[in-house]
Amino acid sequence: MTQFLVLLIYGLSEGAILALAALGFVLIYKATGVINFAQGEFLLIGAYTFYTAFVIFQLPILIALLVGVVVAVVVGVLVERLILRPMVGQSHISIIMVTIGLAAVLSSIVQMFFGTQPRAMPNLFPTGSVEILNGSIPANRLWTLLVAAVVLTLLTVFFQKSKHGIAMRSVADDEQAAMTVGISVRRIFAMSWGLAAVSALIAGVLLADLTTVEMGIVNFGLLVFPVVILGGLDSVPGTIVGGLTIGLVTQFTAGYLDPGLAGVAPYIVLVLVLLVRPYGIFGEKRIERV
Incomplete structure (x- = not known):
């Protein structure tokens, strides 16, 4: 029971962090395809x-987070404006190749400034452990789960209730109809990339607090798929x-079967679902007539 x-x-x-990272992926796909x-x-x-x-x-944590949000929004908007917007109308494979190239460029820029050595970050959340049902749970894990749950809830409310969230959903459903009611599709595209970058920022910070700041964070991001x-x-x-x-599958596989299979288990699930x-389980089946 304890294990x-x-x-x-x-x-x-870890699943909550993955959900934050994947949310940005879904935002971009829903709004821009x-x-x-x-x-x-x-x-x-x-x-x-x-x-x-x-x-x-050595900025205060809230100021540092604000700086991170600003940088994330700027990077997301610049990528949409300068790289993806000129690709409008091109084939899907061309756009995919552009994002793969973008991934290589961004990774290289980070390596250029910071190198490849892991860097420890001061603890953002209280250390120690909490006793629950005779089990010792690290406090930072509980704080990570709480923060991720709050952010996911806020983003969900934003999409469902806010003016901009409704506009994003309208563009995702039908761009032409959204344009006829005065919604700026280009602005929504830029907003989608900006929000995706912010959700990735929060996921990256939470993950770095649990582990270290290192290039291996990219490998965690691959679990988004x-x-x-x-x-x-x-x-x-x-x-x-x-x-x-996926977070639960990874941990239970490592704990009850073989830690070596933990990295493979999510992709086995992916193949089975496909x-x-x-x-996908919650995805909408689209039928195109030609």
């Missing part, structure tokens, strides 16, 4: 930006369910 509880909390905390292979690099840039502001420049396939490429609630599911439901 189960520990693995459960570890899986939920672009499959962003650079989402892992957005996590990397977010983590290193916060590290620079918080550790190197099993998450969005499981939840559905165009489903925000499915992203949350998919993130938590065989049964190619559009």
